[in-house]
Amino acid sequence: MPITEADVEKVAQLAHMEITSEELKIFAPQMADIVSYVEQLNEVATSNIPPALGGFTPEGEATDSARDDIPAPSLGQKKALAEAPDAAAGHFRVPKVL
């Protein structure tokens, strides 16, 4: 099913992006092209193939490499807030939520 402008609008909303009507006109056919291109994967038989997930060990297999959860010094409040567009009283400040 080809991607329509309505699909693109919905996806933009899901991705928290505003989208102009000019952008919509450009993106919709481009995305339709790309999606119809990737649909060539449907011709590949994969019914018994497990998906490739995870990292790689020397053998190329998935690996569990989680480390122990040990507290250690991190950036600290001052550095963590230094690049924020708006911060106050040790917090990030954002516009009204409701």
Add this chain to the structure above:
Amino acid sequence: MSEITNDIEGLRRRISSGTITARAVVESSINAAEKLNEQLNAFLEIDQDAPKRAAAIAVPERALAGIPIAIKDNICVEGMQTSCGSLILGNYHPPYNATVIERLLGAGAVVMGKTNCDEFAMGSSNENSAFGPVRNPWDPTRVPGGSSGGSAAAVAAGIVPVALGSDTGGSVRLPASFCGVLGLKPTYGRNSRYGLVAFGSSLDQVGIFARTTGDVATVLGIIAGRDEHDATTADVPVPDYLAELSGDVKGARIGLPQSLFGEGLDPEVRASVEAAVAVYRDLGAEIVDVELPNAQYSIAVYYIIATAEASSNLARFDGVRYGFRAEDAPRLREMYRKTREEGFGPEVKRRIMLGTYVLSAGYYDAYYGKAQQVRALIKDDFRKAFASCDAIITPTSPTPAFAIGEKVDNPLAMYLNDIYTVTANLAGIPGISVPCGLSSNHLPIGFQLLGAYWSEPTLFKLAHAYEKAQPFTERPPISE
């Protein structure tokens, strides 16, 4: 004339013998960057304090003492900007160094600048930078390749001996081939991505540009290895890569996937890569036929997986913790939407939306699940192929560098540039692009060697043997 015409070893020799100071080397690099940037637009920041830091490098025995290095602007260097070629990061200055930067600094390297790139490393031509395209030093009307185009151009133009980039689908190897330098994408897990701004987390690797195989090997030896800040780094010993360089490739088996030399491949590129194959044959390597039957699906798989991962990774750019925030948005949700609308460029928006689409309810299995299954088949193709050969040779790109503007209106045509490179990222294997000559209109051509997991020593050995047999000594018209 720049002082940076030598490789790392040559520069170090001159520094330690007192022929030149580390400060003068770095100064020369900065001057070259300042002078050439008007034409190349390769740098987004040039650090005028770098020579001072070079003067303070205390231990001249260190492997990179006083060596100037350029860093792609999506890798965090404390005290410098990290824009990722995007407006959404505003004037972001990261409060920490990437692990690869810590290791380079520990070896005495001097970061002299941050290089221009496609926005969030999304692109094959460097035309997606919010700060204008980088120009190819061989022909400024052409692209340098992307997404690490600034780093490739800086090394090609002789501004620095080495530079770092990132390679998610070919973003080091492709610009390396377009600019006539070497470009390595290491094995997934070989080096840390801590401090590399994430694009596709199952694909991203920090890669290296240089003009000699020895320099690529030196830098990899420094940045490779386990890092507790990146759980995907593997606990695999880091060999002495320089010790692995030797001229002798007699008996090495090089796989030739004939099916990848067909439709869409520029005849001059084909001839040039076939000539490289002949060089290896003359050096005593055995050329064997290999098949990669699922490679034809790699672009389709890649643009599902990479966009899906990007849509998730780029959710963090919301105008709250760092970077740009849109004005006149009195409500939080509106602020997110306006910030992302104004902050991201068209290619990034396209990929975020594609990724959101393929992950959205009802489509996940059909697109993402399917792509991960075909990815498993592509991995398996390589496993089988490497049972009968030590490395696989292909072109790096189907064509030499194309004109600026030529493909900007057709994203799908642009994506197809990555046909030879994306497979390595999907499989997690290493790949290196090696310059192998110039086209009739004087543009560099590169071939790519792919190897099994952790086979960087084999790739270096092969690249080095070629470099000795067929030295690529031509310099681009825009260079020091």
